[in-house]
Amino acid sequence: MTSRANYVPGPAHGASIDRAGDQWTLVLVRELRHPPARVWQALTDPAELAQWAPFDANQNLGVPGPVQLTAAGAPTPRVSEGSVKRADAPRLLHYSWGGQELRWELEPIASAAGAGTRLTLWHNIDRRYIAMGAAGWHLCIDMLDRLVAGRAVDRLVGPAAMKNEGWQRLHAEYAEQFGIEMPKW
Secondary structure (H helix, E strand, C coil): CECCCCCCCCCCCCEEEEEECCEEEEEEEEEECCCHHHHHHHHHCHHHHCCCCCEEECCCCCCCEEEEEEECCCCCCCEEEEEEEEEECCCEEEEEECCEEEEEEEEEEEECCEEEEEEEEEEECCHHHHHHHHHHHHHHHHHHHHHHCCCCECCCCHHHHHHCHHHHHHHHHHHHHHCCCCCCC
């Protein structure tokens, strides 16, 4: 694993909001140059999640049932009881985390490197935090992409991510894209 000192995230892209009444859902779409089975492993294996995700899992997310997810990078441990609701390898993963629902869909696509994956994340999240969530997931998916490419970078999550200039820029870009007022810090 290498240092993230030279990591600079690209511009905000591939994000939208679905709204149904008071329910807001962040939708992020990324095309990765890795086959769905490899991306699935990174989405479900606790050792790989610990290298890119905003939480640590006490077990493999590829098995339906209860799971404990601990917020990574938090000053004090914040453990959430969650549940893997659906795990259809290597195409659909749906689980709850801290009262929120996350659904990942992996669709095979052709890429310049051969087999690729269109990765779509749906995350229901409070409207006030949706741009923050988009910026955080942007960084996490970048870390996931580097991990599966064999170029893992130290994960950037929690308070450390929020202090990062790249996260701050992305937060502002997504807030503007979504028409959401930036919080006053």
